[in-house]
Amino acid sequence: MTHYFESPTGPAGPLGSVRLTVGSRELELATAAGVFARDGLDKGTAVLLEHAPPPPMTGHLLDLGCGYGPIALTLAVRCPRATVWAVDVNERARELCAANAEAAGLRNVRVVEDVPEEVRFAAIWSNPPIRIGKQALHELLLRWLARLTERGAAIMVVQKNLGSDSLQRWLTESGWPTERLTSRHGFRVLRTRRVTG
Template sequence: MGDHYFSATPSVASHRGSVRLHTSDVDLSLVTDTGVFSHSRLDRGTRVLLDTAPMPPVRGPLLDVGCGYGPIALTLASRRRRLPVWAVDLNERALGLTRENADAAGLGNVTACRPEEVPDDVTFAGIYSNPPIRSGKTALHELLLRWLPRLLPDGRAYLVVAKNLGSDSLQRWLSDEQGFPTTRLASERGYRVLEVAPAP
């Protein structure tokens, strides 16, 4: 497509479709559209994250960074209906789809918004992301350093990154250079799921 899915206003013409999201405990039909990440199918990395990342060890608000049309956020909201789930993205089309899909699923605990619309005093028990690696290392690092400091003291972040797109170097950067203890939680189908703890 002519522009990336992380554009704020995709220039590609809208062509809506749907994706079935089915896990061991969640079954949803989600509306998708062109100009949004992995609009024609559930991305393999997202599937690995949803199948392997647990709920965090403490209760509190949850965050989906780079929500796309909402598969991660809506799965979290389905699993924890009493917890607020924030879904952030730069892509306005993606945010509209996440809101539409949350409404259709009856998930009133989802708030889809731009990153700057999340109040500064909200901290998170869990952060989940299939981060936009292809946006570049600088943008990726800025994204992570924006949100990881907002973990609760016993909170956790779960990131899924393709092995061939630098998951191991990202793990070293988080642990060794930024002070966020990071471990490999799972390795499946060419993807790593990283568990990130707050910096001490």
């Protein structure tokens, strides 16, 4: 069985599309088989995009697990002077995200499998891949949280039934203070900050 966080093999099949409104802009994003939420914007991402606090207007921003790009392109539209890094292990998702950014004329999006080590993020936005398992998820989050700037924050959306509250506790106990910003439609929006002293 192929999961959305793995690179699918074989032909992508017919492309689908998802409409996304960002402020006054209407974007049409191409999707395909083998990527997360190919048939429409998933509820968690919709909650994140609607209820997250405003992102920093400059600096480096990260969409962790970009899929075909709804979060990355939203950040790019809202923050035209920022550099948005869109990261995903799924090759097809990266190809779609890059094509969607190009079609939208968003030149501040960098779609990659990894980010140069020296880059530090003013913000990380993510609908993280909870289903990869707790240990893999924890390793993934710790790796990228360590690359926040001193005043940076990660904004994540996690379904309550998939462990948002236990993830919040674990992050805080692991030295990454995490607060719940809102709860909508069974999803929590969490903000994680670096400890500064």
